[in-house]
Amino acid sequence: MTEEAQAIPVVSYARISADTAKDGHGVDDQHAVNDQTAARLGWTVVHRFTDNDLSAAKADVVRPDFEAMLEALQVGHLADGQTIKGVIVLVEDRLTRRPGDYERFVEALTYDEGRVFADSKGSKDLYNEDVESMGLFGVVISKMEVRKMQRRQRRSHRRRAELGIPVGGKRPFGWQDDKLTLEPAEAALLAQAVRDVIAGKSLRSILLEWRDAGVKTINGNEWAHRSLKLALWNPRVCGWRKHNGELVRDANGVPVVGRWKPVVTPKEWMAIDAIFSARTGLPTKVDGTVLDPRVPNYLLSGILRCGRKNWEDSVCNAPMRASANPRFSGGFQYVCPSRSMGGCGGTARNGAKVDEFVTEAVLAKLEERAALAGPRVGPWGGESELERLKAKQRKMLQAWQDDLISDELFFPENQRMESRIKELRADQQRHALQQQRATERRDDIRERWFSGRLDVMQKRAIVREALHAVVVMPAGKGRAAFNPDLLVPKWRD
Ligand SMILES: [Zn+2]
Incomplete structure (x- = not known):
């Protein structure tokens, strides 16, 4: 077997634009370096794709050769039938001109098994997702963007410093003045109320019980529908907290656990959250009581x-x-x-x-x-997708915080992932509720x-x-x- 027969046929890609021209590598230069890379790796360059963006440096400029290369990768051969197995470029950012280019490239390259990719630093396995997001790094970031990101980072550091530390005001019902230690009697009431609501009991029933038992708010007032609902719906009961209506999460998307003792489990609170969120569509009275004309007072009317x-x-x-x-x-x-x-x-x-x-x-x-x-409710089916997305989002977030990817690449992609994660979380909450109910029923x-x-x-x-x-x-x-x-x-x- 000759070395010739073993060589992997690849294409060389070069691009010149206002940006890339500055580093002194003309397109011929780029192809020459690519040839050396190929020789080092035992690959053979069988075709050169070249784009010149100097004449039309507009954002929407089409790179004819880049597009032709993607097509060739999809079908696995050039127009003349020559098989191609991979791509070499000088540096990865030659591939990235607009958000989405890099993903399209990776998709085309990995369309088939056993494809190879290299830049002047060496070969990379693009089938590996880690490397896929690394590919986003090769983007020029302006000074202004960097400053913006640094400001954002400082803000997020300050916020993180606040996390898990109780903030001003009076003690919440259920905790002592230090806001960390439980007030046992109140905490027991809260926990019972949470579990009752999950089991389908109305806030009205709980209110009546609390009034009968002489339970007062920390200000010494009677409990009202609204104050009770807010107390139960506050994620503090499970050790979490909200900020601007959203759960405070760490970079992994995991809710941050506060230092105070929780009253119920996060699962139970998620069930409460699902119940109250689902109810908000119903008309309410001024005091927050949900008006539901269908509520009967007898066990079997209508049944x-x-x-x-x-x-x-x-x-x-x-x-x-x-x-x-x-x-x-x-x-x-x-x-x-x-x-x-x-x-x-x-x-x-x-x-x-x-x-x-x-x-x-x-x-x-x-x-x-x-x-x-x-139990009839099985495990939630979305766990692996959610974990995968969260890991991916974490990676991107880190890269962005380290100034390795630009706002243009980060925000749209992050938003896409965020909305899917939201969908999955909502689904997870519904499932937690079903599961909780199933458990209650079996008692x-x-x-x-x-x-x-x-x-x-x-x-x-x-x-x-x-x-x-x-x-x-x-x-x-x-x-x-x-x-x-x-x-x-x-x-x-
Ligand atoms: Zn009849």
């Missing part, structure tokens, strides 16, 4: 369906509603609405007894399911149901999880004894 056949021999199926009626033991009944309200008006049942029976059936069903199945459901800590909305959510509806079959004329067989649950799978 019970009338099973009576009407005169056309079709089933009524209207959602039954609750109405107060002192004639019944529990003080209310479930009734089919009147004809004018879309029902048949022909079915009514003792509310308390229906609640009791359906509750028992639902709890038994859920316990049976819990025994059969483990002894019966014990929680009768603990007095669940409000009607929470209980309805649990019922709905178990069944679509309960059909109430007609009981016949007169005041027959309550017959549970006339209640037919439609279970979910």
Whole structure:
């Protein structure tokens, strides 16, 4: 086998522009150095691509040979059929004229396996992502840009110095005057409230409990909807903090952990954040109470369906509603609405007894399911993409802070990554919420149901999880004894 046969066919690329002309390397010079590089590496230059930007030094100038080279790399051969396996340039920044050029080049070169690349310093593996971002370094940065970046860096250093250190004002509810040590009783209340909200309890219910228990704010006032919500939504409860509405994160995008003792875990706070963020779309009263006209006060209103056949021999199926009626033991009944309200008006049942029976059936069903199945929410699928993006962003940020890449390259790329990371984080939060709920559900459901800590909305959510509806079959004329067989649950799978 001859050396000739082993030589790797590559192309040489040279470019001259107002900038590159200053370093004294004309295009012939550049190609000559490239030839030497090729010889050193055992490669053979089979074609020369040359661009001259001197005549049209506009930002949008097309470099015909650069574009031709990218095409050749894509197909793997030159117009005459000569196979090419790589590229040599004098220095990497000959490739980078506009943001995106370098990425396009790397993409074209690595389009196929086994391609090679070198500049006068030696060969580089462009399949390696580390080197890919290193390629962004070869950019000229003006003095002005450097000064701008240094200012930015000083600001960010100052901010970093502030991180994790509690700032002025009164102590927050849950912590002592040093703002670091927990005030045990208050911290326990906060933690319980966070977990209750995650489990679906309303802020109203929690407020009523706190008022009953005489819990006051640190100023000695009654808790209000808004103050309670802000206290629970403050990332401080899990050791994080917000600045201008955004979580304070380190260069890795990881939220900075403060020095104070946390009350709940970051996962729990993320669940709270997801719940409150999702709610902000609903109309609110002046005091911040979310107005939701659909909130019913009875366990099964709307869940019970009338099973009576009407005169056309079709089933009524209207959602039954609750109405107060002192004639019944529990003080209310479930009734089919009147004809004018879309029902048949022909079915009514003792509310308390229906609640009791359906509750028992639902709890038994859920316990049976819990025994059969483990947690249903699997691990989040976006972890690796998020980690990869964060690492990439970290690398770029570092390069930019070290003045190695320009604003023009850094900002657009960083913004692109930032928005994708935001999407992923939102998705991660939703997932954390689901997972948290799944965990809560698996805890002894019966014990929680009768603990007095669940409000009607929470209980309805649990019922709905178990069944679509309960059909109430007609009981016949007169005041027959309550017959549970006339209640037919439609279970979910
Ligand atoms: Zn009906």
